[in-house]
Amino acid sequence: MHVIASPFLEQHVLVRPGSRGGALLPEARYEELRALDTTEPPPAWLADALRAQWEDLDVTVRLVDDFLLVRQPSSWGYSKASWEINLGCNYDCKHCYLGQKMKAGMPWEDKRRCLDIMAEAGVLFLQITGGEPTIDRDFMRAYRYAWELGMMITVSTNGSLLWRENVLRLFRECPPYRVTVSMYGATKASYDELTQRPGAWDQFVQGMNAGRHARLPLRMSIVVTDDNGHEEQAMQDLCESWAVEYEVFTNMTPTIYGGGEVLTAQSKEHLRVRKQFTGCNAGHTFFHMDPFGLVSICKIGRDDQISLPHEGIEGLARLGAIADRLMLRTGGCSGCSIAGTCRVCRPLAKHYQEAKAPLAAYCQHGDKKAG
Known part of the structure; x- marks a missing residue:
């Protein structure tokens, strides 16, 4: 193909x-x-x-x-999906929004069934993420199976295993749409400190060298935190010297469990004012699936999940209504006088509120209070 x-x-x-x-x-x-x-x-x-x-x-x-x-037509209207193939990782990054690193997940037969359902639902662009997806025991055959179904695949990775010949062979035989690599520093000291893994920088560089040599469609996500904030420009310079396009991320988010412990990794000097949230099609044209086959509208709004292995494709019929409900300005945001110019969606605001985060991290009221 x-x-x-x-x-x-x-x-x-x-x-x-x-x-x-x-x-x-x-x-x-x-x-x-x-x-x-x-x-x-x-x-x-x-x-x-x-x-x-x-x-x-x-x-x-x-x-x-x-x-x-x-690809055959689908009456379901979905075009994109993201899939956390696992929550396990070979790093232990201080800022990770996934919280606990668990290697548990579905057996292969359920993974394959979920990929079949995604294809039937119309998913053309699939992001495989984690955790670290390349450490999952089923990553290789799940990737190949999705590719053979006719999906354009993005792999989101820390890049530490891109040097492995079996991974490079897989990408040669089944080219990815994109390989997005997270970058956690420009030096060994800052990189190993943020990932809390001695030797992580060396693996990252080895993986990037191999990926560039193989001419993979690389894109870098530069993550700026308190540990590496002083290297923001150096990280950008390194990407440019490698001729790899990049995007800079500076705002940390609470864990998917509403925990605020990871917010301590935030570099206050690099906190950026978010753009106004103008809505999205989460749950209507794309969805997210976690390692257990539980589908939600996106990576943030994980309430009212649908079990794809148990309910099958018919379960997706409820996703649009769930999305509309989760986007309502309820709870701590009900009656807000400036909700029309809010900078975050309601599910993300809910996470910040559960984590008891400072208003300045996500809300315009925090700006006024600070002033």
């Missing part, structure tokens, strides 16, 4: 694993692809479209089933 033709939201697209590019596909052309005899060569318009988008892809003398996977 080199190319995927798939519905995406209310459109149809041509995408290619390992490539950031893609093309819109008229509905009539998509329906034509669904009806193709895959044992025949491709129509001329398809070969031309693929060559125009990807110059190295010449399919004129190939059979359709050698390079094309056509």
Whole structure:
């Protein structure tokens, strides 16, 4: 498989694993692809479209089933999902929002069933995260299975195991859409301190060197905390010297259990004013699944979870109503006079409130009080 033709939201697209590019596909052309005899060569318009988008892809003398996977329509309307394959990690970062590092999760048969359900629900873009996903015993076959279902996969990792040949081979055979690596410092001292793992920096550098040599589609998430805040510019400089695009994250969040202990890792000097929250489609066009197959509207709003292994795809029918309810300004935010310009969604505000976080961390009222 080199190319995927798939519905995406209310459109149809041509995408290619390992490539950031893609093309819109008229509905009539998509329906034509669904009806193709895959044992025949491709129509001329398809070969031309693929060559125009990807110059190295010449399919004129190939059979359709050698390079094309056509995803079937879904009535469920989901296009993206994220999956915590586990909560275990080989680091113990001070700021981690997952709290306890548990290696428990579903057996392989349930993982495979959940991936089948995701595909049936229309999920084209899948983020596999953790914990650290590459330490999960089923990561390799789960990734390959999702890829063979026609998903464009992003792996969110600390990069410590990217040097392993079995991981590199997997990514060569089944190219990821993106590999997003978290960065916790620009020196061994700060990196090992934040991760609380001696030698973590060395593993990170080894993984990044291997990933860059393999030309993986890398993207860096620079995490700025009290331990490494003085190295923010140095981390950016390192990413630029590696020619890796990056995004900087400075605001810590409570744990998924509402614990505020990780907020002590926050660098107050680097705390940024969040942009105004204008709504999202959480629970309507995308969803999140934890290691036990429990589906929620997103990584933050985990109330009223749906068990995908037990309820099957029919359970997703309740997700939209759950999303609408969780977004209501209730509890500590009910009656707020400036809710219309709030900087965080209601589920995130609830986490901060449960953690007894300072208002300045998430609420405009904290700005006024500070002033």
